Amino acid sequence: MRLYTSEAMRAADARAVGLGYPSLLLMEAAGRAVAEVVARAYPSPKIVVLCGKGNNGGDGLVAARWLRLWGREVEVYAAAGQEGDAGLARSALEAHGLKIQPLEAWAPEPGSLLVDALFGTGLRGRLEGFWASLVAQIRASGLPTVAVDLPSGLPYEPHLEAELTVALAGLKTEHLFYPARSACGRVVLVPIGMPEPALVSPALPELLTPDGMRRLLPRRPGNANKGSVGRVLVVGGQAIYTGAPTLTALAAARSGAGLVTVAYPAGSAVQPPLEAIRKPLQDWSGEGLQGAKAEAVAVGMGTGPEGVAAARAALELGLPTLVDADALQVEVIDAYLQARLPTVITPHPGEAGRLLGRSAAEVAQQPLESAALLARRFPGAAVVLKGGPTVMALSPVPDSAPVLAVNTTGNAAMASGGMGDVLSGIIAAYLAAGLEPWDAARLGVYLHGLSGDLIGKVGMLAHEVAEGLPEAVWRLSKGRVRGFWAQEPEADEAP
Numbered sequence: 001m002r003l004y005t006s007e008a009m010r011a012a013d014a015r016a017v018g019l020g021y022p023s024l025l026l027m028e029a030a031g032r033a034v035a036e037v038v039a040r041a042y043p044s045p046k047i048v049v050l051c052g053k054g055n056n057g058g059d060g061l062v063a064a065r066w067l068r069l070w071g072r073e074v075e076v077y078a079a080a081g082q083e084g085d086a087g088l089a090r091s092a093l094e095a096h097g098l099k100i101q102p103l104e105a106w107a108p109e110p111g112s113l114l115v116d117a118l119f120g121t122g123l124r125g126r127l128e129g130f131w132a133s134l135v136a137q138i139r140a141s142g143l144p145t146v147a148v149d150l151p152s153g154l155p156y157e158p159h160l161e162a163e164l165t166v167a168l169a170g171l172k173t174e175h176l177f178y179p180a181r182s183a184c185g186r187v188v189l190v191p192i193g194m195p196e197p198a199l200v201s202p203a204l205p206e207l208l209t210p211d212g213m214r215r216l217l218p219r220r221p222g223n224a225n226k227g228s229v230g231r232v233l234v235v236g237g238q239a240i241y242t243g244a245p246t247l248t249a250l251a252a253a254r255s256g257a258g259l260v261t262v263a264y265p266a267g268s269a270v271q272p273p274l275e276a277i278r279k280p281l282q283d284w285s286g287e288g289l290q291g292a293k294a295e296a297v298a299v300g301m302g303t304g305p306e307g308v309a310a311a312r313a314a315l316e317l318g319l320p321t322l323v324d325a326d327a328l329q330v331e332v333i334d335a336y337l338q339a340r341l342p343t344v345i346t347p348h349p350g351e352a353g354r355l356l357g358r359s360a361a362e363v364a365q366q367p368l369e370s371a372a373l374l375a376r377r378f379p380g381a382a383v384v385l386k387g388g389p390t391v392m393a394l395s396p397v398p399d400s401a402p403v404l405a406v407n408t409t410g411n412a413a414m415a416s417g418g419m420g421d422v423l424s425g426i427i428a429a430y431l432a433a434g435l436e437p438w439d440a441a442r443l444g445v446y447l448h449g450l451s452g453d454l455i456g457k458v459g460m461l462a463h464e465v466a467e468g469l470p471e472a473v474w475r476l477s478k479g480r481v482r483g484f485w486a487q488e489p490e491a492d493e494a495p
């Protein structure tokens with residue numbers, strides 16, 4: 001599944017038409033799907049559909065027709081001047097005897113449900129004048145609003161705030177990234193019959209889906225032993241950051257690593273999990289790490305200023321490595337790539353900013369662009385730019401266009417210390433199990449967020465997310481995970 005910008009979705013629309021798929025069929029499917037979602041989610045109130053002049057308005061006119069046919073009380077207010085498909089949708093509705101009133105005549109009616117079909121992907125620039133005051137009036141009414149495709153006005157200010165957004169054909173950046181995502185409320189994605197070749201474009205970011213991630217889960221044969229399923233070496237810790245490597249080790253073990261070893265400065269108070277092998281080191285020279293039983297390394301958690309020394313020591317092992325936190329320095333990553341080691345880097349916006357010479361705020365505002373920049377700067381490394389949502393990027397060879405992926409799990413309750421250390425352990429475990437860096441990174445990020453979603457409460461702790469990993473993996477493997485865009489199943493399926 002791909003993530004679209006408005007332009008990319010318009011291009012998909014054009015490709016569908018180019019393939020011979022009539023655009024009116026798309027509008028009919030879109031409008032009917034909106035009507036079905038509305039009818040299910042709001043079984044009783046009067047429905048007021050507000051329609052713009054373009055195809056978003058056309059979808060609203062189709063939805064109004066079906067809701068009316070299903071016996072719902074419907075009022076429609078529309079801008080004048082629909083043409084093309086939207087014009088046909090208007091006359092089809094009028095043929096059923098429904099009188100369409102001018103938008104200017106709309107006034108809030110308590111108890112009604114609003115369907116926002118004013119603007120979708122065709123909006124160019126911010127709303128002003130009449131449209132801005134209409135948006136203000138709708139928002140002030142406090143009436144529950146269902147947005148068709150996008151809350152009108154996004155991605156600019158002002159815009160409507162929806163309780164529910166019915167995304168058509170594909171998810172758009174506004175449905176995933178903040179602050180726009182907050183205006184969408186619950187998002188339900190509906191297919192509208194768009195031909196697959198029109199939808200797929202390799203340049204668009206991949207969205208991590210339950211089906212796609214399930215296929216990446218390593219299979220564990222019945223005769224597995226602790227030496228055959230991937231062993232992880234965690235290299236980190238320092239006087240005051242004693243918890244970080246412990247959380248990484250715990251998460252690696254909870255992700256199925258057969259054996260976890262924690263190497264940390266002797267004399268520091270690092271307390272590896274009971275099940276881990278301890279490797280207290282006198283210094284970061286590298287000799288102490290030799291002989292560690294591992295197929296992958298996670299380095300940098302809680303090392304403080306010793307991050308570079310720790311990473312250089314770990315480099316000597318020649319193993320697939322996850323580089324995190326204090327080890328995330330340009331010279332370290334370059335050294336790993338020069339050594340041609342499979343490498344995953346997991347910066348948060350602050351660390352990414354340091355690597356790119358930008359501020360953390362700039363990185364956080366442009367996560368897709370920033371992840372792509374990191375991938376170009378460090379070709380061959382799988383880049384995990386952490387955030388809500390996390391974005392991943394990889395330029396397989398120098399100067400190649402990065403492939404991008406966006407996570408669809410995780411929540412704001414995960415904004416708490418140590419969560420990143422847990423992620424490192426998960427990804428390292430999948431590296432050790434033999435996954436390529438790009439697969440280990442995507443699967444690890446997805447499961448980390450899924451475990452956080454299964455807890456789902458503010459106040460959750462990083463170690464609880466690690467403890468929840470076996471359940472997350474089990475649910476994923478059994479097909480018991482649904483994307484956030486899936487409609488809730490209901491006993492009464494009929495509209």
Ligand SMILES: NC(=O)C1=CN([C@@H]2O[C@H](COP(=O)(O)OP(=O)(O)OC[C@H]3O[C@@H](n4cnc5c(N)ncnc54)[C@H](OP(=O)(O)O)[C@@H]3O)[C@@H](O)[C@H]2O)[C@@H](O)CC1
Pocket residue numbers: 009010012013026027030052053054055056057058059118119120121122123124125126127128131148149150168169192194
């Ligand atoms: N993608 C798909 O596969 C399918 C997409 N479908 C649907 O089509 C939607 C996209 O439809 P769209 O392209 O007609 O654009 P839309 O959002 O209705 O807005 C256009 C109108 O806005 C106006 N306008 C623009 N900017 C403005 C401003 N700043 N301030 C004021 N006005 C402004 C512009 O005016 P104009 O510039 O033309 O004078 C025009 O009247 C999409 O979201 C989905 O719902 C489905 O039907 C089927 C398949």
Ligand SMILES: Nc1ncnc2c1ncn2[C@@H]1O[C@H](COP(=O)(O)OP(=O)(O)O)[C@@H](O)[C@H]1O
Pocket residue numbers: 348386387388389390409410411412413414415416417418419420421422423448
């Ligand atoms: N609002 C959020 N939505 C989704 N995930 C989040 C959110 N806030 C934090 N996370 C996740 O929690 C982790 C935090 O990592 P990081 O900042 O490195 O934490 P720490 O340094 O404390 O270990 C990342 O994986 C990030 O994606």
Ligand SMILES: [K+]
Pocket residue numbers: 056116117118119120147148149150151152
């Ligand atoms: K809309």
